[in-house]
Amino acid sequence: MAPNSSAQGSATARAGEAGSGAAGTRHSATREIQYPRVSRRQGATSRVSQRDSGSILDGKYEILERLATGGMGEVWRARHIHLHEQRVIKILRADRATDPHALQRFAQEARIATQIKHPNVAILYDFSRLEDGSFYMVWEHIDGEDVGGWLRSKGPFPVPLAVELAIQALRGLDAIHSAGVIHRDLSPDNLMLARDRRERPTVKIIDLGLAKNLQTPGDLEITQAGVFMGKLMYCSPEQAGSIKEEPLDHRSDLYSFACVLYEMITGRAPFDSENPHGYVLKRLTEPPIALIGRNPEVVVPRALNDVVLRGLERDRDRRWPDALSFLQGLVKVADQLRQVSTQEVPVVRGSAPAPAAAPPSTSSPRSGSRSGASELSREERVELLAQIEAAARRVNEASRLAELSGQAL
Template sequence: MDAGMKIPKIGDVVASRFELVSELGRGGFGVVYKATQIGMNRPVALKVLLPQAASVDTVAERFTREAQLAKNLVHPNTIQLYDFGETDGGCLFIAMEYLDGETLDELLKREGQLPLDRTITICSQVLKSLAEAHEHGIIHRDLKPANIFLRELVGEKDFVKVLDFGIAKALNLDGVEEEKLTQTGSSFGTPSYMAPEQIRGLNLGPHTDIYALALMMMKMLTGKTAVEGGTPIETAALQLSTSPIPIPDWLAQSPLGPVLVKALQKQVELRYVHALEMLQDLNRAAMMLQPGYPGSPSGQIYTGGFTPPSGQLVHSGQLNYNSLQLSGPVSMASQQGKGSGWLVPVLIGLIVLLIGSGVVVYFLVLKKGPEESKAIAETSSGVTDTAPGSGTSGSKPESEAKPQLENTASDEPVVADNGEAGQRGGTEPSEVTEPTEPTELVLAEMPRYEVPLNSVPEGAVVKVGDTVLGQTPLVATFEGDADVRMVTFSTRGFETMTVEVDLSNPKPVAVTMVAVAVPKENHRKKDPAKDPSKKDPKKDPKKDPTKDPTKDPEKTERKSIPLPD
């Protein structure tokens, strides 16, 4: 798949069944066509990988295997994958459901921000799609407004289709060696919507997609990208910060406030475990917006009326790159100055960190491609969110995007709207003062342990608690104390196995799965000894079929024996 590859053109028939009608969009890695499926006469969206994408080692194998997984997703809120294969010119392609409508990204660029009830309607459907995917062990890993498609279906407005399931993972062209689909160490995604564990290349799970969805909700409700630096690396640094994602007071006091606070936790164990768990809380929030509950009527931009749980941190504005603390392997003291003197050591530290998790290459090859319009998933061409300074992200005046805030704590500083320092709560709250001199970068190493895990047969889903580590074989990364972790292996048709992994003496783990035993009732049906009425006469040569079947043939035979003379 290299020099000999030929990209199909309009009018060509791909795989003898898809006639290309028009080009819908083109990105750095692929082209999307509108095509007609011959025989069924239905429109489809055909995504064709460009030669530079398909020429990367193992991408063809990963693409095919990911497509095989994605085709099993049948939820109405997930785009349907019809077929996949190779064109006559050697290019990989997938045929997907053709959609009329627009992406959430396009909607937000036009309307700026959305009311609470509409946000809940859209995100509830996204969670339903995620719930099915997570049950199949598939993590999206690239949730963002450009991958959420909205259409009108039989009079239903904002019917959601989640795009690019599995395909985003298959097109991980960040240079990371990843032979297994769900192996850790891959961080493909858009930095503004990436969870900290994804940036660090740690174990992903449903909680990773939930974090991304919560950041999307912030964008929908405020009209602003909640986590955005001047460069992808700066954005990644903000995601790694221990500082909570800033939630405006008016939003934190709304029915969605507690939901966002939980979904945006930097620590995985504090987030929602399942998509359905978050969906339940969204449904409760929707009920609170109905008439009879305090707050503004449904359909209005929410302006207050609800108080978050006592002691909950509430911030305003965006998370600012000049005031952050990095979690995980790197931590940084709070930066209050705007000077650039500290930027170089910060970037050096981040590059060292990101190289260790295989992320920096991805950031260096990010290429902004054009948006795909009316039809289908974006062509996985890199970061598509608006870059800072382009004028779309913050197009609405701040006074319109966010009501006036009130400082309810008289003695505690609050982050100002301009994003400068100060945050409420914490053990050592900093005061809002003039910047003095930059604080030095502090590297705090957290122990990390890599343990190879395998099973016979391969492909078992590996979990620690509710966190999915991936599928065997893989090298799992553990953080924290050198204690014992309970790791479970499960796959269809075999019994679930749990093994202890001692991080104080980490060794490769290989388990042999035990096939599920045949149900006992099947044995009873085949065992005539437990059902005398079904005893096989062939097994008793003494039985005379002409005699009364109700009599014991052995007793009858004994009575017929003549006595000796």
């Protein structure tokens, strides 16, 4: 099966679009990288779109296929001709390289990426300039699909898998935050699914096109009149403008990630709305809907419900204080799920579990709930074990969760 590389390329291209300069753009003082000026005439002589499959880029990358095209440039899958490894190459169009704001944004993404080294964050390998004046960066090629693709094709993740992948993603996010960087664009499309060397499911955070280094005053800060930086469905209340006097910090990313995890578990958003702007309005005025009962086909332990809802607190001071704390909350849930999977709870295969005398509450507790990792009830254990076994059957039918590329599970 062909690798689903387009997911990685499309997400990268989208960030380039969001990070482009435009009329009405206001820039803070920044320490710009000084590059030789490229005339528009020079840049126009050799456009990125003229590259063909099989051509050699910069003497070392064989172009294999175009993954995405955007206003900032193009994204290609390529092969390093000396190392025989695939890469993803993001090329800033030569005519965009004449725009100092676009060039600074492109260079800033690369500069930030070099500060972060973690197995759950995509790796940047190279950054350079071509003879025609266009710039390019070379990223790790991730052989898989993104979380958004999974949700669109297969629905919610099995709860144990969602929790395990979330723990990995939070490790990567902790590495990003430890470098003094905030991502600002966490969404299902920016989490890539893959497999590690031991063939275990893994996840990688991609696309630092909107990332900001909080420790470097020289980093470019762009605000555009009437243009939102990020994705409305996953932005934090403060990113949507609820806190106008204070800058964003790492807790904004935690909110966005909690939105993603909520959707991974339930297949639904934390709020009901017919359009993205409605999501923003509701997260500013209403508590999120509890995960318990959100999707009748998914059994959510109360401990998991509470962990995710804490990440969705409107008041950032009431959220998890950092990615590591969020991670530790999920580790406790993962321990519970493992205990459930090893306990001998009688379940009749091929049939639904018997109705519980006292089913889990489907009420919507306020997002301020702070209950800890309480023990699962017998009814929850029965239903979760049935869910795990059903998930295992689906995994076997999809070749052991191994095809996280192409059809990707």
